[in-house]
Amino acid sequence: MAFIIFDLEFNQDISTLQNFDRERVRYPFEIIQIGAIKLDTELNTQGKFNHYIKPTFYARMNPLVSELTGITIEQLLAGEPFPEIYQAYTTFIDETDSILCTWGMSDITELFRNVEYHGLDQTRLPRRVIDLQFYVSEQFNRPRKNRLRLQHAVELLNIPITHPFHNALNDAYYTAEVFKKVYKASMQPKLYDPSQKTIRPRVAKRVIDFDQLLRQFEKMYTRKMTEEEQEMIKLAYKMGRTNQFTKEVTVSTP
Known part of the structure; x- marks a missing residue:
């Protein structure tokens, strides 16, 4: 068993959408980078994963995304398509009883959605998840609607900032460092079901x-x-x- 602390970067440029069934599901946030740190049960680093992903859905980078992440379309075109990177990522994870750890739940949701978009096998991904943003925000008494950003948590925990944020590997590294600072046995993972839809009462x-x-x-x-x-x-x-x-x-x- 291992902890897989991971982060994703996304692109969305609807004007260049291609190879996608617009009627089947909403426009995808296409994963363009996966970064991950593998920790053992003693929280020692066992490996790193970092890959840029060749686009399938969008022919260019959204300028806002490129400015935020520093990722260029040239970097992405030099990478492999998502199915190949997904194969490598699940091999890196290695064990389905591992625990996925993220800063917020959006990366988990979009990871499973991208796997679905490409018609790949979701069962290769672990289903146990720790939302670290939730636990750290609770620790610092932040309200549910104003959870801590990763950078703010890093600063509050006095973790040295050595690399820029909004890079999947760098953000995975910072998330892992936060995890090492705050992890306790009471942080029990929750089972993630990608097919489950949250039902909320209709309100204006x-x-x-x-x-x-x-x-x-x-x-x-x-x-x-x-x-x-x-x-x-x-x-x-x-x-x-x-x-x-x-x-x-x-x-x-x-």
Whole structure:
């Protein structure tokens, strides 16, 4: 048994979507990098995994994603397609009774979705999962809707920052270092079922009016937004709602 601490980077550029059944399922967030650290039960590092993935769905990098991650389309085109990387990744994991550890649950969800998109065998992935973001946020008394970002947790735990964030291997490394700092036997993994849909009561909610938002941009720039610009505006809004780019600042009071 081992702990597999992993992180993913994604791309989505809908204007260049290809090789995808648009009617079958929503637009994919395509995995472009997998980074992982394997720890034994004594939390000693047993191996590292780092691969860029040749795109199947999108012909280019979304500029916002490229700026955030530093990943270029040239790097991705030099990699192998997802099925080959998935084979290598499950070989790296080696044991299905291992425990997957992530910062938040989105990477687990998107990993299983990408496996499904490619028609691959999901049973090769462990199902026991530890959401480290949940436990660390609880430790620092953060509310459920404002969980700690990885970088903030690293800073609070006085872990040296030696590499940039938003790289899958680097983020996996930092997550592993956080894991070593806070792990205790009471952190029991939960069984993840990719087929289970969370059922929530229907409630009225406010949603962004993208048509009105785009009209406002067109009014500001006195021209019509191109399709690419429209997708960038929508993606920027969605990424902003994750709170991963917020930071805490000290405000002086008079």
